[in-house]
Amino acid sequence: MTNRTHDLSHLTVLICGASIAGPALALNLARYGARVTVVEKAPALRGGxxxxxxxxxxxxxxxxxxxxxxEIHAHQTHMGRQSVVDADGHARVDLPAEMMSGDVEIFRGELARIMYERTKDRVEYVFGDSIATLTDTPHGVDVTFENSPSRRFDLVIGADGLHSHTRGLVFGDESRYLRFFDHYVAGFEVPNDLGLDRTGRVYSEPGRAIALGNYDGDPDRAGALLVFRSERLSYDRRDIAAQKRILAERFAGMGWEGPRVLKALEAADDLYFDAIAQIHVDRLTKGRVALLGDAGYGATMGGMGTGVAIVGAYVLAGELALAGGDHRTAFAAYESRIRDFAKGCQKTSGNAGPFFAPATERLIRSRDRMYRLLASRPLAAFFKRITEKSATAIKLPEYPV
Ligand SMILES: Cc1cc2nc3c(=O)[nH]c(=O)nc-3n(C[C@H](O)[C@H](O)[C@H](O)COP(=O)(O)OP(=O)(O)OC[C@H]3O[C@@H](n4cnc5c(N)ncnc54)[C@H](O)[C@@H]3O)c2cc1C
Known part of the structure; x- marks a missing residue:
């Protein structure tokens, strides 16, 4: 493998989004010397x-x-068993850790922090700003920002999530690309009232479910995940109070820990709320602009989005290094290597909604029967192999180091 061409110090790259895909690409590109700017609309790196x-x-x-x-291993969660419970909290099924947690598991916010810390001295991070307009020219992309002065970059990468603003500006309206899977998901921190210690509980009623999990052994805190079946909702994604109202309505009268969870929701300052959906674009690149992570091939829930985003960032940076910064060659290679891989991962993570919140009592019972089977040792190993199969269905080239 030649490393003659891998110096990218002549290349300026703007990445939009500083969650997982953005910092992962920044880290990979910085290793090749590229001059990287990351713009993030949140005022600081987002936890949660x-x-x-x-x-x-x-x-x-x-x-x-x-x-x-x-470092990921040093900060892993060590999550144990998760149980499906009835309204009185009695376990109906126990799901072993290896089925749910992969080889290593870490909080999203912690992973973002690790990559940010590794890059912040070599990469320019601009928080509290966003791209306003993009004009692709033969010599670079002219970018205007909401707050900062205009600049020109050789390349612009949209790593701004499922509802990517960059994708909207360059590839067209979200409605062309977003497939909605009839469910919404919410996540936020709650007091650890059940005294969970690295274990989780899931309680389902027809069309809605609450999962509580304590991932890090903290006696005081737990994470709540709420899933509900719904028609497509229209709401302002910046309006957190409106999202809380939707959740309060949908989970009114919910048994088990429902009332306590709704009480905690009122005070939550870290609410994540989104449709369970996937992004399917025809092309990941156009001119000097490329999509990465959820912006290009996102899938809410199911455990695949973060892994694909990390692999996508590695491949995109590696192809740019191999091509000496020639984006036409690199983007074509990125498209062909990532497209099928991402599609395979989307297939595996497709059905998280009905998995948590089956639509009827009968479906809840048959889900539990299926869990009981899956939780038996040989089938748990089989289940693990299926998810591992799509996560490994890509042949990584040897990129310059
Ligand atoms: C705070 C947070 C909590 C999450 N919680 C969950 C969860 O509980 N379950 C789950 O399945 N997935 C969750 N996700 C999504 C998950 O991180 C992704 O599916 C996956 O890791 C791929 O990451 P990504 O970087 O491509 O996209 P994302 O993680 O969605 O990150 C996109 C980033 O772009 C930023 N951004 C958006 N628009 C703009 C703009 N116009 N200008 C600049 N920046 C912009 C966002 O603030 C965000 O930081 C969460 C994401 C975030 C940001």
């Missing part, structure tokens, strides 16, 4: 979000190459 996991040799290779495998 549920635990995300990595599985199989592809994730391991990428994270090792990025130099963060050991």
């Amino acid at each position: 979000g549920f635990a995300v996991d990595f599985r199989g040799h592809v994730h391991r290779t990428v994270l090792t190459s990025m130099g963060i495998w050991d």
Whole structure:
């Protein structure tokens, strides 16, 4: 493998979004010397979000190459068993940890922080700002910002999530690309009233479910995940109070820990709320602009989005290095390597809604029967192999180091 062309110090790259995909690409590009700017609309790096996991040799290779495998292990959650419970809190099914948590599991916010810390001295982060307009020219992309002065970059990468603003500006309206899966999900921190210690509980009623989990052994805090079945809702994504009202309505009268969880929701300052949906675009790149992570091939829930985003960032940076910064060559290679891989992962993570919140009592009972089967040792191993299969269905080229 030649490393003649891998110096990218002549290349300026603007990345939009500083969650997982954005900092992962910044980290990979900075290793090749590229001059990277990351613009994030939140005023600071966002914490919060549920635990995300990595599985199989592809994730391991990428994270090792990025130099963060050991740190992820040092901050892993050590989540244990999760149980499906009835309204009185009695376990109906126990799901072993290895079925749910991959090889290593870490909080989304913690992972973002690790990558940010590793890059903040080499990468320019601009918080509290966003792209206003993009004009792709033969010599670069002219960018105006909401707050900062206009600048020109060689490349612009949209890593701004499922509802990507960059995608909207360059590829067209979200309605062309977003497939809605009839459910919404919410996550926020709650007091650890059940005294959970690295364990989780899931309670379902027809069309809605509450999962409570304590991932880090903190006696005081737990994470709540709420899933409900719904028609498409129209609401302002910036209006947190409106999202809380939707949740309060949908979970009114919910048994088990429902009342306590709704009480905690009133005070929550870290609410994540989104449709369970996937993004399917025809192309991931156009001119000097590319989509990465959820912006290009996102899937809410199901454990795959973070792994695909990390692999996508590694491949995009590696192809740019191989091509000496020639974006036409690199973008074509990125498209062909990532497209099928991402599609396979989307298939595996497609059905998280009915998994948590089956539509009827009968479906809840048959889900529990299926869980009981899956939780038996041989089938749990089989289940793990299926998710691992899509997470490893890509042959990684040897990129310059
Ligand atoms: C706070 C938070 C909590 C999450 N919690 C969960 C969860 O509980 N369950 C789950 O399944 N997934 C969750 N996700 C999504 C999950 O992180 C992704 O599915 C996956 O990790 C891929 O990450 P991504 O970086 O591509 O997209 P995302 O993680 O969605 O990150 C996109 C980033 O772009 C930023 N951004 C958006 N618009 C603009 C703009 N116009 N200008 C600049 N920046 C912009 C966002 O603030 C965000 O930081 C969460 C994401 C965030 C940001």
